[in-house]
Amino acid sequence: MSAADATPSRTDKHELILEAAIRVFAQKGFHAARISDVADEAGVADGTIYLYFKNKDDLLLSIFEEKMDLLLAGLREALVGVTDPLEQVRTFARYHFRQVQDHRELAEVLQIELRLSNKFMKEYRPQKLWEYLGKFAEIVRAGQEAGQVRTDIDPFMAMWAFFGAMDEMSMQFILAKHRKFSLDAAADTVSGIFIRGLSKEKP
Protein backbone atom coordinates (compact mmCIF):
# COMPACT_ATOMS: atom_id res chain seq x y z
CA MET A 1 0.00 0.00 0.00
CA SER A 2 2.92 2.34 -0.61
CA ALA A 3 2.51 5.56 -2.46
CA ALA A 4 4.17 3.96 -5.45
CA ASP A 5 1.36 1.44 -5.59
CA ALA A 6 -0.96 3.98 -7.09
CA THR A 7 -3.70 1.58 -8.09
CA PRO A 8 -3.75 -1.14 -5.50
CA SER A 9 -7.31 -2.32 -6.00
CA ARG A 10 -7.18 -1.84 -9.74
CA THR A 11 -5.37 -5.04 -10.61
CA ASP A 12 -5.48 -5.57 -14.32
CA LYS A 13 -8.42 -7.89 -14.66
CA HIS A 14 -7.45 -8.88 -18.16
CA GLU A 15 -4.16 -10.26 -16.92
CA LEU A 16 -5.77 -11.74 -13.84
CA ILE A 17 -8.31 -13.70 -15.83
CA LEU A 18 -5.74 -14.81 -18.39
CA GLU A 19 -3.47 -16.27 -15.75
CA ALA A 20 -6.39 -17.97 -14.03
CA ALA A 21 -7.44 -19.45 -17.36
CA ILE A 22 -3.98 -20.90 -17.94
CA ARG A 23 -4.10 -22.66 -14.59
CA VAL A 24 -7.62 -23.97 -15.08
CA PHE A 25 -7.15 -25.05 -18.71
CA ALA A 26 -3.91 -26.81 -17.78
CA GLN A 27 -5.57 -28.69 -14.97
CA LYS A 28 -8.94 -29.63 -16.42
CA GLY A 29 -8.39 -29.19 -20.12
CA PHE A 30 -9.99 -26.53 -22.25
CA HIS A 31 -13.05 -28.54 -23.12
CA ALA A 32 -13.82 -29.73 -19.63
CA ALA A 33 -13.05 -26.37 -18.06
CA ARG A 34 -16.13 -24.29 -17.35
CA ILE A 35 -16.20 -20.53 -17.63
CA SER A 36 -17.35 -20.53 -14.04
CA ASP A 37 -14.20 -22.46 -13.06
CA VAL A 38 -12.06 -19.73 -14.57
CA ALA A 39 -14.18 -17.10 -12.91
CA ASP A 40 -13.80 -18.79 -9.53
CA GLU A 41 -10.06 -19.15 -9.96
CA ALA A 42 -9.74 -15.49 -10.89
CA GLY A 43 -12.09 -14.44 -8.12
CA VAL A 44 -14.51 -12.67 -10.42
CA ALA A 45 -18.03 -13.30 -11.61
CA ASP A 46 -18.77 -15.31 -14.73
CA GLY A 47 -20.02 -12.25 -16.55
CA THR A 48 -16.85 -10.28 -15.89
CA ILE A 49 -14.91 -12.54 -18.21
CA TYR A 50 -17.11 -11.41 -21.07
CA LEU A 51 -16.14 -7.81 -20.40
CA TYR A 52 -12.55 -8.69 -21.24
CA PHE A 53 -12.86 -11.51 -23.75
CA LYS A 54 -15.29 -12.14 -26.56
CA ASN A 55 -15.94 -15.74 -25.61
CA LYS A 56 -14.28 -18.89 -24.37
CA ASP A 57 -12.35 -19.46 -27.60
CA ASP A 58 -11.09 -15.92 -27.58
CA LEU A 59 -9.71 -16.55 -24.12
CA LEU A 60 -7.66 -19.48 -25.42
CA LEU A 61 -6.41 -17.58 -28.42
CA SER A 62 -5.47 -14.61 -26.25
CA ILE A 63 -3.30 -16.86 -24.12
CA PHE A 64 -1.53 -18.01 -27.26
CA GLU A 65 -1.10 -14.56 -28.76
CA GLU A 66 0.13 -12.83 -25.67
CA LYS A 67 2.44 -15.54 -24.45
CA MET A 68 4.01 -16.23 -27.80
CA ASP A 69 5.12 -12.62 -27.95
CA LEU A 70 7.00 -13.09 -24.72
CA LEU A 71 8.49 -16.40 -25.84
CA LEU A 72 9.73 -14.94 -29.08
CA ALA A 73 11.29 -11.95 -27.36
CA GLY A 74 13.02 -14.25 -24.90
CA LEU A 75 14.36 -16.44 -27.69
CA ARG A 76 15.83 -13.47 -29.50
CA GLU A 77 17.51 -12.40 -26.33
CA ALA A 78 18.87 -15.87 -25.63
CA LEU A 79 20.49 -15.98 -29.06
CA VAL A 80 22.24 -12.65 -28.69
CA GLY A 81 25.99 -13.14 -28.81
CA VAL A 82 25.83 -16.73 -30.02
CA THR A 83 27.26 -16.65 -33.49
CA ASP A 84 28.09 -20.25 -34.41
CA PRO A 85 25.03 -21.78 -36.09
CA LEU A 86 25.51 -25.19 -34.54
CA GLU A 87 25.89 -23.57 -31.15
CA GLN A 88 22.70 -21.64 -31.82
CA VAL A 89 20.90 -24.95 -32.23
CA ARG A 90 21.93 -25.91 -28.72
CA THR A 91 20.92 -22.53 -27.36
CA PHE A 92 17.51 -22.80 -29.01
CA ALA A 93 16.89 -26.20 -27.48
CA ARG A 94 18.02 -25.11 -24.04
CA TYR A 95 15.86 -22.04 -24.15
CA HIS A 96 12.83 -23.95 -25.32
CA PHE A 97 13.04 -26.63 -22.65
CA ARG A 98 13.77 -24.07 -19.98
CA GLN A 99 10.55 -22.30 -20.85
CA VAL A 100 8.64 -25.55 -20.62
CA GLN A 101 10.21 -26.17 -17.24
CA ASP A 102 9.58 -22.70 -15.86
CA HIS A 103 6.06 -22.33 -17.21
CA ARG A 104 4.72 -25.81 -16.96
CA GLU A 105 1.07 -24.88 -16.99
CA LEU A 106 1.41 -22.55 -19.92
CA ALA A 107 3.30 -25.23 -21.79
CA GLU A 108 0.53 -27.67 -21.09
CA VAL A 109 -2.08 -25.34 -22.48
CA LEU A 110 -0.08 -24.48 -25.56
CA GLN A 111 0.89 -28.06 -26.28
CA ILE A 112 -2.14 -30.07 -25.54
CA GLU A 113 -5.04 -27.75 -25.56
CA LEU A 114 -4.37 -25.49 -28.47
CA ARG A 115 -4.38 -28.50 -30.72
CA LEU A 116 -7.79 -29.47 -29.67
CA SER A 117 -9.29 -26.93 -31.89
CA ASN A 118 -8.63 -27.87 -35.45
CA LYS A 119 -10.37 -24.65 -36.21
CA PHE A 120 -7.32 -23.13 -34.64
CA MET A 121 -4.83 -25.34 -36.41
CA LYS A 122 -6.53 -25.39 -39.77
CA GLU A 123 -8.07 -22.00 -40.26
CA TYR A 124 -6.21 -19.73 -37.96
CA ARG A 125 -2.64 -19.48 -39.14
CA PRO A 126 -0.41 -19.35 -36.11
CA GLN A 127 1.75 -16.49 -37.32
CA LYS A 128 3.42 -16.18 -33.96
CA LEU A 129 4.51 -19.81 -34.01
CA TRP A 130 6.02 -19.29 -37.42
CA GLU A 131 8.05 -16.38 -36.17
CA TYR A 132 9.35 -18.46 -33.32
CA LEU A 133 10.24 -21.50 -35.39
CA GLY A 134 11.38 -19.45 -38.34
CA LYS A 135 14.41 -18.57 -36.25
CA PHE A 136 15.51 -22.18 -36.55
CA ALA A 137 15.15 -22.24 -40.31
CA GLU A 138 17.25 -19.08 -40.42
CA ILE A 139 19.92 -20.72 -38.34
CA VAL A 140 20.06 -23.70 -40.67
CA ARG A 141 20.22 -21.53 -43.75
CA ALA A 142 22.97 -19.40 -42.25
CA GLY A 143 24.87 -22.56 -41.40
CA GLN A 144 24.55 -23.78 -44.96
CA GLU A 145 25.89 -20.51 -46.29
CA ALA A 146 28.76 -20.68 -43.86
CA GLY A 147 29.52 -24.17 -45.06
CA GLN A 148 28.97 -25.87 -41.73
CA VAL A 149 25.60 -27.43 -42.43
CA ARG A 150 24.87 -30.00 -45.08
CA THR A 151 23.06 -28.55 -48.05
CA ASP A 152 20.99 -31.60 -48.95
CA ILE A 153 18.50 -30.71 -46.24
CA ASP A 154 15.73 -28.20 -46.61
CA PRO A 155 15.82 -25.69 -43.75
CA PHE A 156 12.07 -25.75 -43.33
CA MET A 157 11.90 -29.51 -43.14
CA ALA A 158 14.69 -29.45 -40.60
CA MET A 159 12.73 -26.82 -38.71
CA TRP A 160 9.64 -28.94 -38.43
CA ALA A 161 11.64 -32.00 -37.50
CA PHE A 162 13.46 -30.09 -34.78
CA PHE A 163 10.33 -28.52 -33.41
CA GLY A 164 8.49 -31.82 -33.49
CA ALA A 165 11.26 -33.54 -31.59
CA MET A 166 11.31 -30.88 -28.88
CA ASP A 167 7.57 -30.73 -28.74
CA GLU A 168 7.13 -34.44 -28.30
CA MET A 169 9.76 -34.64 -25.59
CA SER A 170 8.08 -31.77 -23.77
CA MET A 171 4.80 -33.55 -24.10
CA GLN A 172 6.22 -36.67 -22.52
CA PHE A 173 7.67 -34.60 -19.76
CA ILE A 174 4.35 -32.97 -19.10
CA LEU A 175 2.40 -36.20 -19.25
CA ALA A 176 4.81 -38.26 -17.18
CA LYS A 177 3.60 -38.52 -13.65
CA HIS A 178 7.00 -39.39 -12.31
CA ARG A 179 9.68 -37.25 -13.85
CA LYS A 180 11.78 -39.83 -15.59
CA PHE A 181 14.18 -37.40 -17.17
CA SER A 182 15.27 -33.84 -16.85
CA LEU A 183 14.55 -31.28 -19.49
CA ASP A 184 18.21 -30.35 -19.49
CA ALA A 185 18.98 -33.88 -20.61
CA ALA A 186 16.29 -33.56 -23.24
CA ALA A 187 17.86 -30.37 -24.54
CA ASP A 188 21.25 -32.05 -24.75
CA THR A 189 19.87 -35.11 -26.47
CA VAL A 190 17.91 -33.29 -29.12
CA SER A 191 20.61 -30.76 -29.85
CA GLY A 192 23.19 -33.56 -29.83
CA ILE A 193 21.30 -35.45 -32.50
CA PHE A 194 20.52 -32.45 -34.64
CA ILE A 195 23.94 -30.83 -34.41
CA ARG A 196 25.64 -33.95 -35.62
CA GLY A 197 22.80 -34.79 -37.96
CA LEU A 198 22.92 -31.43 -39.68
CA SER A 199 26.63 -30.76 -39.78
CA LYS A 200 28.71 -31.49 -42.85
CA GLU A 201 30.55 -34.75 -42.73
CA LYS A 202 34.21 -34.46 -42.00
CA PRO A 203 36.05 -35.00 -45.28
Added chain:
Amino acid sequence: MSAADATPSRTDKHELILEAAIRVFAQKGFHAARISDVADEAGVADGTIYLYFKNKDDLLLSIFEEKMDLLLAGLREALVGVTDPLEQVRTFARYHFRQVQDHRELAEVLQIELRLSNKFMKEYRPQKLWEYLGKFAEIVRAGQEAGQVRTDIDPFMAMWAFFGAMDEMSMQFILAKHRKFSLDAAADTVSGIFIRGLSKEKP
Protein backbone atom coordinates in the same frame (compact mmCIF):
# COMPACT_ATOMS: atom_id res chain seq x y z
CA MET B 1 -22.56 -61.93 -55.52
CA SER B 2 -20.56 -65.08 -55.90
CA ALA B 3 -21.09 -68.05 -53.66
CA ALA B 4 -17.94 -67.06 -51.82
CA ASP B 5 -19.59 -63.79 -50.88
CA ALA B 6 -21.72 -65.56 -48.37
CA THR B 7 -23.04 -62.50 -46.57
CA PRO B 8 -23.50 -59.83 -49.17
CA SER B 9 -26.10 -57.74 -47.39
CA ARG B 10 -24.58 -58.38 -44.04
CA THR B 11 -21.88 -55.78 -44.33
CA ASP B 12 -20.15 -55.51 -41.02
CA LYS B 13 -21.86 -52.47 -39.56
CA HIS B 14 -19.13 -52.08 -36.96
CA GLU B 15 -16.57 -51.63 -39.69
CA LEU B 16 -18.91 -49.51 -41.78
CA ILE B 17 -19.53 -47.06 -38.97
CA LEU B 18 -15.88 -46.94 -38.00
CA GLU B 19 -14.80 -46.02 -41.50
CA ALA B 20 -17.53 -43.42 -41.78
CA ALA B 21 -16.44 -41.94 -38.47
CA ILE B 22 -12.86 -41.62 -39.69
CA ARG B 23 -14.01 -39.65 -42.70
CA VAL B 24 -16.33 -37.42 -40.71
CA PHE B 25 -13.93 -36.80 -37.83
CA ALA B 26 -11.15 -36.00 -40.28
CA GLN B 27 -13.29 -33.51 -42.09
CA LYS B 28 -15.15 -31.73 -39.31
CA GLY B 29 -13.10 -32.59 -36.28
CA PHE B 30 -14.23 -34.82 -33.47
CA HIS B 31 -15.80 -32.10 -31.41
CA ALA B 32 -17.71 -30.46 -34.21
CA ALA B 33 -18.79 -33.76 -35.71
CA ARG B 34 -22.29 -34.81 -34.75
CA ILE B 35 -23.28 -38.38 -34.20
CA SER B 36 -25.92 -37.80 -36.84
CA ASP B 37 -23.19 -36.81 -39.30
CA VAL B 38 -21.49 -40.13 -38.78
CA ALA B 39 -24.82 -41.91 -39.07
CA ASP B 40 -25.59 -40.16 -42.34
CA GLU B 41 -22.14 -40.91 -43.73
CA ALA B 42 -22.52 -44.56 -42.81
CA GLY B 43 -26.09 -44.68 -44.09
CA VAL B 44 -27.54 -45.87 -40.79
CA ALA B 45 -29.74 -44.34 -38.12
CA ASP B 46 -28.29 -42.44 -35.18
CA GLY B 47 -29.36 -45.11 -32.78
CA THR B 48 -27.62 -47.86 -34.70
CA ILE B 49 -24.27 -46.43 -33.73
CA TYR B 50 -25.11 -47.12 -30.11
CA LEU B 51 -25.67 -50.76 -30.90
CA TYR B 52 -22.02 -51.05 -31.90
CA PHE B 53 -20.28 -48.45 -29.75
CA LYS B 54 -20.81 -47.37 -26.17
CA ASN B 55 -20.74 -43.67 -26.95
CA LYS B 56 -19.02 -41.04 -29.04
CA ASP B 57 -15.73 -41.29 -27.14
CA ASP B 58 -15.71 -45.03 -27.51
CA LEU B 59 -16.01 -44.57 -31.25
CA LEU B 60 -12.84 -42.47 -31.27
CA LEU B 61 -10.95 -44.88 -29.07
CA SER B 62 -12.04 -47.81 -31.19
CA ILE B 63 -10.58 -46.14 -34.26
CA PHE B 64 -7.30 -45.83 -32.42
CA GLU B 65 -7.25 -49.34 -31.04
CA GLU B 66 -8.19 -51.13 -34.21
CA LYS B 67 -6.06 -49.12 -36.58
CA MET B 68 -2.97 -49.20 -34.42
CA ASP B 69 -3.04 -52.96 -34.54
CA LEU B 70 -2.86 -52.85 -38.30
CA LEU B 71 -0.13 -50.22 -38.28
CA LEU B 72 1.99 -52.22 -35.91
CA ALA B 73 1.60 -55.39 -37.91
CA GLY B 74 2.58 -53.53 -41.07
CA LEU B 75 5.64 -52.05 -39.41
CA ARG B 76 6.85 -55.46 -38.28
CA GLU B 77 6.44 -56.74 -41.79
CA ALA B 78 8.26 -53.78 -43.30
CA LEU B 79 11.24 -54.40 -41.05
CA VAL B 80 11.54 -58.05 -41.95
CA GLY B 81 14.86 -58.69 -43.64
CA VAL B 82 16.36 -55.32 -42.76
CA THR B 83 19.15 -56.09 -40.36
CA ASP B 84 21.34 -53.01 -40.21
CA PRO B 85 20.02 -50.77 -37.41
CA LEU B 86 20.70 -47.54 -39.26
CA GLU B 87 18.96 -48.94 -42.30
CA GLN B 88 16.05 -49.88 -40.06
CA VAL B 89 15.71 -46.23 -39.11
CA ARG B 90 15.21 -45.34 -42.76
CA THR B 91 12.75 -48.16 -43.24
CA PHE B 92 10.75 -47.04 -40.21
CA ALA B 93 10.52 -43.48 -41.51
CA ARG B 94 9.54 -44.60 -45.00
CA TYR B 95 6.88 -46.90 -43.65
CA HIS B 96 5.45 -44.26 -41.35
CA PHE B 97 5.16 -41.56 -44.00
CA ARG B 98 3.78 -44.00 -46.49
CA GLN B 99 0.98 -44.82 -44.10
CA VAL B 100 0.24 -41.15 -43.65
CA GLN B 101 0.14 -40.75 -47.40
CA ASP B 102 -2.04 -43.77 -48.05
CA HIS B 103 -4.45 -43.18 -45.20
CA ARG B 104 -4.65 -39.43 -45.04
CA GLU B 105 -7.96 -39.25 -43.21
CA LEU B 106 -6.98 -41.80 -40.62
CA ALA B 107 -3.74 -39.96 -40.06
CA GLU B 108 -5.66 -36.77 -39.56
CA VAL B 109 -7.85 -38.31 -36.93
CA LEU B 110 -4.99 -39.96 -35.10
CA GLN B 111 -2.80 -36.90 -35.21
CA ILE B 112 -5.10 -34.04 -34.60
CA GLU B 113 -8.21 -35.38 -33.06
CA LEU B 114 -6.95 -37.95 -30.64
CA ARG B 115 -5.01 -35.26 -28.86
CA LEU B 116 -8.04 -33.20 -28.25
CA SER B 117 -8.97 -35.32 -25.36
CA ASN B 118 -6.51 -34.89 -22.59
CA LYS B 119 -8.51 -37.56 -20.92
CA PHE B 120 -7.09 -39.75 -23.60
CA MET B 121 -3.56 -38.47 -23.36
CA LYS B 122 -3.39 -38.20 -19.63
CA GLU B 123 -5.43 -41.02 -18.22
CA TYR B 124 -5.64 -43.57 -20.94
CA ARG B 125 -2.20 -44.98 -21.57
CA PRO B 126 -1.82 -45.55 -25.28
CA GLN B 127 -0.30 -48.99 -25.00
CA LYS B 128 -0.57 -49.53 -28.72
CA LEU B 129 1.42 -46.41 -29.47
CA TRP B 130 4.11 -47.62 -27.13
CA GLU B 131 4.37 -50.89 -28.97
CA TYR B 132 4.71 -49.07 -32.27
CA LEU B 133 7.31 -46.60 -31.08
CA GLY B 134 9.05 -49.10 -28.87
CA LYS B 135 10.32 -50.69 -32.06
CA PHE B 136 12.44 -47.62 -32.60
CA ALA B 137 13.92 -47.73 -29.12
CA GLU B 138 14.78 -51.36 -29.76
CA ILE B 139 16.51 -50.44 -32.98
CA VAL B 140 18.60 -47.82 -31.21
CA ARG B 141 19.54 -50.17 -28.41
CA ALA B 142 20.51 -52.90 -30.86
CA GLY B 143 22.61 -50.37 -32.73
CA GLN B 144 24.38 -49.40 -29.54
CA GLU B 145 25.14 -53.00 -28.76
CA ALA B 146 26.45 -53.53 -32.25
CA GLY B 147 28.68 -50.49 -31.80
CA GLN B 148 27.16 -48.45 -34.60
CA VAL B 149 25.14 -46.02 -32.52
CA ARG B 150 26.53 -43.54 -30.02
CA THR B 151 25.98 -44.64 -26.46
CA ASP B 152 25.60 -41.19 -24.93
CA ILE B 153 21.99 -41.08 -26.09
CA ASP B 154 19.11 -42.70 -24.28
CA PRO B 155 17.09 -44.91 -26.65
CA PHE B 156 13.80 -43.69 -25.25
CA MET B 157 14.69 -40.06 -25.63
CA ALA B 158 15.79 -40.74 -29.17
CA MET B 159 12.52 -42.54 -29.71
CA TRP B 160 10.43 -39.57 -28.67
CA ALA B 161 12.55 -37.18 -30.66
CA PHE B 162 12.21 -39.34 -33.76
CA PHE B 163 8.51 -39.80 -33.38
CA GLY B 164 8.00 -36.11 -32.69
CA ALA B 165 9.93 -35.16 -35.79
CA MET B 166 7.91 -37.50 -38.00
CA ASP B 167 4.68 -36.52 -36.36
CA GLU B 168 5.18 -32.82 -36.81
CA MET B 169 6.17 -33.21 -40.44
CA SER B 170 3.07 -35.29 -41.03
CA MET B 171 1.01 -32.64 -39.33
CA GLN B 172 2.36 -29.98 -41.63
CA PHE B 173 1.67 -32.19 -44.59
CA ILE B 174 -1.90 -32.69 -43.46
CA LEU B 175 -2.50 -29.06 -42.64
CA ALA B 176 -0.86 -27.64 -45.75
CA LYS B 177 -3.46 -26.78 -48.34
CA HIS B 178 -0.97 -26.87 -51.15
CA ARG B 179 1.35 -29.80 -50.90
CA LYS B 180 4.66 -28.09 -50.55
CA PHE B 181 6.69 -31.23 -50.12
CA SER B 182 6.41 -34.91 -50.67
CA LEU B 183 6.31 -37.34 -47.83
CA ASP B 184 9.08 -39.31 -49.48
CA ALA B 185 11.30 -36.28 -49.13
CA ALA B 186 10.20 -35.97 -45.50
CA ALA B 187 11.18 -39.57 -44.87
CA ASP B 188 14.59 -39.01 -46.40
CA THR B 189 15.17 -35.81 -44.47
CA VAL B 190 14.23 -37.16 -41.10
CA SER B 191 16.07 -40.42 -41.51
CA GLY B 192 19.03 -38.54 -42.94
CA ILE B 193 19.29 -36.37 -39.86
CA PHE B 194 18.74 -39.17 -37.39
CA ILE B 195 21.00 -41.69 -39.05
CA ARG B 196 23.91 -39.32 -39.03
CA GLY B 197 22.89 -37.84 -35.67
CA LEU B 198 22.81 -41.21 -33.99
CA SER B 199 25.73 -42.97 -35.59
CA LYS B 200 29.08 -43.17 -33.93
CA GLU B 201 31.59 -40.63 -35.12
CA LYS B 202 34.22 -41.96 -37.41
CA PRO B 203 37.41 -42.26 -35.39
Added chain:
DNA sequence: CACCATAGACTGAACCGCCATTCAGCGCCC
Protein backbone atom coordinates in the same frame (compact mmCIF):
# COMPACT_ATOMS: atom_id res chain seq x y z
C1' DC C 1 -18.03 19.13 4.74
C1' DA C 2 -22.21 16.44 3.86
C1' DC C 3 -24.85 15.11 0.31
C1' DC C 4 -26.27 13.58 -4.08
C1' DA C 5 -25.89 12.44 -9.15
C1' DT C 6 -23.91 9.78 -12.54
C1' DA C 7 -21.00 6.65 -14.96
C1' DG C 8 -18.73 2.66 -15.28
C1' DA C 9 -17.32 -1.78 -13.43
C1' DC C 10 -18.93 -5.83 -11.83
C1' DT C 11 -22.24 -9.52 -10.52
C1' DG C 12 -24.61 -14.05 -10.97
C1' DA C 13 -29.12 -16.17 -11.70
C1' DA C 14 -31.70 -17.42 -15.50
C1' DC C 15 -32.10 -18.48 -20.26
C1' DC C 16 -31.77 -21.12 -24.38
C1' DG C 17 -29.86 -23.74 -28.07
C1' DC C 18 -27.60 -27.75 -28.82
C1' DC C 19 -26.71 -32.52 -29.36
C1' DA C 20 -25.62 -37.16 -27.15
C1' DT C 21 -28.32 -40.62 -25.86
C1' DT C 22 -32.60 -43.37 -25.39
C1' DC C 23 -36.37 -46.43 -26.43
C1' DA C 24 -40.94 -47.59 -28.24
C1' DG C 25 -42.09 -49.36 -32.29
C1' DC C 26 -41.40 -51.14 -37.19
C1' DG C 27 -40.45 -54.44 -40.80
C1' DC C 28 -37.75 -58.21 -42.57
C1' DC C 29 -36.51 -62.97 -42.45
C1' DC C 30 -36.60 -67.55 -40.85
Added chain:
DNA sequence: GGGCGCTGAATGGCGGTTCAGTCTATGGTG
Protein backbone atom coordinates in the same frame (compact mmCIF):
# COMPACT_ATOMS: atom_id res chain seq x y z
C1' DG D 1 -45.56 -65.16 -35.72
C1' DG D 2 -41.91 -63.71 -33.24
C1' DG D 3 -37.26 -62.36 -32.78
C1' DC D 4 -33.75 -59.48 -34.20
C1' DG D 5 -31.68 -55.52 -36.23
C1' DC D 6 -32.66 -51.27 -36.97
C1' DT D 7 -34.95 -46.67 -36.85
C1' DG D 8 -35.30 -41.64 -35.77
C1' DA D 9 -38.14 -38.46 -33.12
C1' DA D 10 -38.22 -37.10 -28.43
C1' DT D 11 -35.77 -36.11 -24.22
C1' DG D 12 -32.84 -34.08 -20.86
C1' DG D 13 -29.11 -31.69 -19.07
C1' DC D 14 -25.50 -29.04 -19.67
C1' DG D 15 -22.95 -24.84 -19.70
C1' DG D 16 -21.85 -20.62 -22.59
C1' DT D 17 -23.77 -16.38 -22.71
C1' DT D 18 -26.69 -12.49 -21.44
C1' DC D 19 -28.41 -8.48 -19.02
C1' DA D 20 -31.02 -6.18 -15.40
C1' DG D 21 -29.57 -4.83 -11.32
C1' DT D 22 -25.96 -3.61 -7.59
C1' DC D 23 -21.96 -1.50 -6.07
C1' DT D 24 -18.07 1.88 -6.06
C1' DA D 25 -15.65 5.87 -7.23
C1' DT D 26 -15.61 10.46 -8.38
C1' DG D 27 -16.61 15.13 -8.44
C1' DG D 28 -19.98 18.73 -8.47
C1' DT D 29 -23.03 21.62 -5.40
C1' DG D 30 -24.99 24.28 -1.60
